[in-house]
Amino acid sequence: MRIAIDAMGGDHAPQANVEGAIAAAREWTDTTVILVGDKDRLEPLISKDRPGNVEIRHASEVIEADDEPVKAVRRKKDASMVVAGRMVKDGEADAMISAGNTGALMTMGLLVVGRLKGIERPALAPMLPTMDGEGLLALDLGANMDATPEQLVQYAVMGSIYRSKVHGVDKPRVGLLNVGTEEMKGNELTKAAFPLLATAPIHFVGNVESRDVLRRPCDVLVCDGFSGNIMLKSMEGTASVLMSELKKQFMRSFITKLAALVVKNGMLQLRKKMDYAEHGAAPLLGINGLVLKSHGSSGGHAIKNAVRQARIAVAGGLLQSISTGIGGMTENSNGSEM
Known part of the structure; x- marks a missing residue:
């Protein structure tokens, strides 16, 4: 299982994201945790006693808290949040977690990862x-x-x-x-x-x-x-x-x-x-991939709990279950029996 973390998102980034990733990697050794962000800033934070199942994926840009969501996602192609979303889209990661800009994460989910078939609008579910x-x-x-x-x-x-x-x-x-x-x-x-x-x-x-x-x-x-x-x-x-x-x-x-x-x-x-x-994070339900939003003020403990949630969702086949459930509703769209 591979879980990507937007290492540059959140009020306490990247320190809190690194701490949460390392704690999660040590507890769940069957999971590879991928920190997505500026390699030069991340390497010094994990150089000491780095677990073997922690990786870094370099991303040169950051979507800031005050960035306009649509413009940021479209213009900052190498932003850590966008790169993590592409990893989910391309199957390089089973899930992604971000404590960054909520509007940008929603936009990224729609524009990069895409909606599940049959879903009109995704929903944030804390x-x-x-x-x-x-x-x-x-x-x-x-x-x-x-x-x-x-x-x-x-x-x-x-x-x-x-x-x-x-x-x-x-x-x-x-x-x-x-x-x-x-x-x-x-x-x-x-x-x-x-x-x-x-x-x-x-x-x-x-x-x-x-x-x-x-x-x-x-x-x-x-x-x-x-x-x-x-x-x-x-x-x-x-x-x-x-x-x-x-x-x-x-x-x-x-x-x-x-x-x-x-x-x-x-x-x-x-x-x-x-x-x-x-609770760790809120899932963005209705996206064709597992995308979780952590609180902007998340510390290492919250990030670790977000990884726990993501692991359970992946192992339980959440996406397939939602797709099947929505598909059944679509087939009975006359509303007489959903």
């Missing part, structure tokens, strides 16, 4: 934290701002297959993000999508309100990218403010500092539940 620690897969959370009812059904099928193949969830429960749980609640998109989801080859459990997401009312949450991204940013902002405020309150006096010591283990467990690094 794991959201839940209070039971299991997490919830949500899609789309920003790859596409708009969606049709039919595209939401495609998201649901892809997400359900991913949860089953990668996370081992038996018969994943699929919910539709909405403003109420009743069937006829919502806007025109959700009203039209509900009956289609109800007849799709998934375990559809109905509408889900955003206030319930942390309690894991479903295993897969489906939404358009605009609503999903607002929900995601709201959750991230709320969690950040709460943790900051708790820290401030615990530091107010000697007594509150003692109280902090008492609840320290519980707070650390809560923080771990909310940590994106534990």
